[in-house]
Amino acid sequence: MTGLDELYREVILDHYRNPRKQGTLSGEHVHAEGSNPSCGDEFFLDVAVTDGVVTDAAMRGQGCSISQASGSMMMDIIVGRTVEDVRDLTHKFKLMMSIEEGDNPVDPERPGSVLGDLEALQGVRKFPVRIKCADLPWATLTDALDQTTA
Amino acid sequence: MTDLRALRADFPILEREVNGHQLVYLDSAATTQKPQSVLDAMDDYYRFHNANVHRGAHTLAVEATEMYEGARAKVAGFIGAETDQLVFTRGTTTALNYIAYGWGLNHLKAGDKILVTVMEHHANLVPWQLISRYTGAELVYLELNDDLTVDVSSLDQILTDDIAIIAFSGMSNVTGALGPIDVLTDAARSVGAISVLDGAQLVPHTPVDVTELGVDFLAFSAHKMLGPTGIGALWGRAERLEEMEPTEGGGEMINTVDRHSSTWAPVPHKFEAGTPPIAEAVGFGAAVDYLDAVGMDVIAAHEGELTAIALERLSEIPDLTIYGPKDITKRGGAVSFELGDVHPHDIATILDQDGIAVRAGHHCAKPLMKYLNIPATARASFYLYNVPEEVDALVESLHKARKLFGLT
Ligand SMILES: Cc1ncc(COP(=O)(O)O)c(C=O)c1O
Numbered sequence: 256m257t258g259l260d261e262l263y264r265e266v267i268l269d270h271y272r273n274p275r276k277q278g279t280l281s282g283e284h285v286h287a288e289g290s291n292p293s294c295g296d297e298f299f300l301d302v303a304v305t306d307g308v309v310t311d312a313a314m315r316g317q318g319c320s321i322s323q324a325s326g327s328m329m330m331d332i333i334v335g336r337t338v339e340d341v342r343d344l345t346h347k348f349k350l351m352m353s354i355e356e357g358d359n360p361v362d363p364e365r366p367g368s369v370l371g372d373l374e375a376l377q378g379v380r381k382f383p384v385r386i387k388c389a390d391l392p393w394a395t396l397t398d399a400l401d402q403t404t405a
Numbered sequence: 406m407t408d409l410r411a412l413r414a415d416f417p418i419l420e421r422e423v424n425g426h427q428l429v430y431l432d433s434a435a436t437t438q439k440p441q442s443v444l445d446a447m448d449d450y451y452r453f454h455n456a457n458v459h460r461g462a463h464t465l466a467v468e469a470t471e472m473y474e475g476a477r478a479k480v481a482g483f484i485g486a487e488t489d490q491l492v493f494t495r496g497t498t499t500a501l502n503y504i505a506y507g508w509g510l511n512h513l514k515a516g517d518k519i520l521v522t523v524m525e526h527h528a529n530l531v532p533w534q535l536i537s538r539y540t541g542a543e544l545v546y547l548e549l550n551d552d553l554t555v556d557v558s559s560l561d562q563i564l565t566d567d568i569a570i571i572a573f574s575g576m577s578n579v580t581g582a583l584g585p586i587d588v589l590t591d592a593a594r595s596v597g598a599i600s601v602l603d604g605a606q607l608v609p610h611t612p613v614d615v616t617e618l619g620v621d622f623l624a625f626s627a628h629k630m631l632g633p634t635g636i637g638a639l640w641g642r643a644e645r646l647e648e649m650e651p652t653e654g655g656g657e658m659i660n661t662v663d664r665h666s667s668t669w670a671p672v673p674h675k676f677e678a679g680t681p682p683i684a685e686a687v688g689f690g691a692a693v694d695y696l697d698a699v700g701m702d703v704i705a706a707h708e709g710e711l712t713a714i715a716l717e718r719l720s721e722i723p724d725l726t727i728y729g730p731k732d733i734t735k736r737g738g739a740v741s742f743e744l745g746d747v748h749p750h751d752i753a754t755i756l757d758q759d760g761i762a763v764r765a766g767h768h769c770a771k772p773l774m775k776y777l778n779i780p781a782t783a784r785a786s787f788y789l790y791n792v793p794e795e796v797d798a799l800v801e802s803l804h805k806a807r808k809l810f811g812l813t
Contacts, residue, residue, distance in 0.1 A: 262754070295774075319748035319750035320810075382754055
């Protein structure tokens with residue numbers, strides 16, 4: 256596969272074109288906004304947390320295929336998990352994208368076993384300027400979760 | 406086609422490869438590449454003449470001063486100006502800020518209006534927003550026509566005596582649309598306002614003679630016209646520069662300094678506080694020498710032909726939307742476009758894999774993006790060293806982007 260084929264996997268384009276959980280939450284929730292001012296990508300996130308569990312989430316915003324797909328995949332994976340679990344996922348995601356120092360937690364023998372669809376974003380690592388696109392929803396998520404524990 | 410192909414050999418960077426392909430540089434609206442003569446001039450200055458300017462009696466100081474002031478004469482000559490009406494600044498942005506603070510602060514009052522256009526670069530918006538905050542002046546906008554040129558049809562209603570400044574771009578860095586320079590300078594004069602021309606995209610691409618323009622101030626950047634970063638120019642009519650206060654104080658810009666007050670050096674030096682960018686000025690001088698030798702008429706003709714080819718070839722690509730005038734007489738060589746739902750950043754990444762440099766984003770023109778109701782565009786922009794084959798490469802790579810995103 257060329258770098259570009261690896262970057263623009265089918266599953267990424269699917270999430271880009273059909274992003275999950277678009278919109279806003281109406282019940283009690285926390286809200287966070289993230290943006291990459293240099294490129295104009297924006298990400299708005301509502302997260303509902305009850306008893307330490309993410310019960311629902313909704314996203315809005317606009318941006319490139321990588322930031323939107325990363326956000327959409329994030330929505331798929333976080334709902335129903337404990338905040339602790341979600342923080343651990345965020346850590347693993349950042350390791351996978353080499354945003355944090357440490358070994359890539361993804362198991363090449365069992366694709367999808369650690370981070371699900373999100374593992375398709377590994378191709379982004381070959382395009383260092385785009386890593387911040389993939390990270391935007393996760394940085395916003397961390398902001399949101401920090402409000403729940405504050 | 407005006408064939409400037411031989412000039413490519415003067416630009417060392419054009420030989421390099423990017424991602425296994427020969428570089429196709431289509432981002433000159435952001436910054437241009439530099440010819441060997443500019444690199445050599447700066448190198449020669451540092452190797453053989455380096456000294457601080459203006460204060461020294463030693464040989465190197467005299468040579469450095471002559472080179473710095475010589476560069477001023479060249480850049481002034483390039484726009485048909487008197488040498489002492491040309492102020493070196495850090496670039497267009499700094500020049501526009503100098504006008505806003507140096508002229509605006511001591512001339513504007515609450516209720517005054519500053520007229521700008523929706524297509525302005527942030528550099529020609531944010532300084533006016535700041536000055537409005539300090540003075541109570543109000544920022545008002547001219548909207549755009551369908552072809553994204555500035556709509557001056559409502560000018561009669563907008564033009565009142567409380568308009569104090571009309572600030573506008575000679576050419577949009579996003580759409581390529583040329584600004585209505587004559588209309589707006591006349592309008593300014595008719596209500597006693599001053600006119601400020603953002604020439605960042607105009608001066609590099611078109612012959613400009615300030616004696617024919619009628620504007621009060623003109624700002625431009627060296628790095629967009631083959632010169633180095635870190636230097637640009639502010640030109641102003643003599644009486645306007647006299648009316649203007651220095652925005653920065655320090656060495657070089659004074660006449661005398663007492664404990665509690667100072668008097669200023671004459672224009673232009675009163676606006677050049679501190680040690681100036683000397684090597685950059687020398688490089689700027691070499692850049693306008695280069696442009697003069699090629700001829701701005703020739704450059705403008707070449708870019709016009711190349712832009713016409715690009716507009717035609719791009720409009721043949723399915724799903725591609727061009728944002729800007731189609732009429733080549735109303736525009737320059739910055740071509741913004743969208744390709745279906747392929748986000749501009751994705752376009753730029755895909756093109757980069759083929760060694761093609763284009764810019765993606767809001768291009769520091771967020772009010773324009775909002776007006777167009779889009780978050781970003783991809784932009785290809787041309788200069789004297791570009792050739793039609795590079796348009797071919799662009800088109801081919803855009804087809805690749807369509808395929809990768811499954812557009813049919
Ligand atoms: C139309 C326009 N105005 C102003 C500027 C600012 O120029 P600089 O960044 O060199 O100060 C630019 C550069 O992008 C421009 O295109």
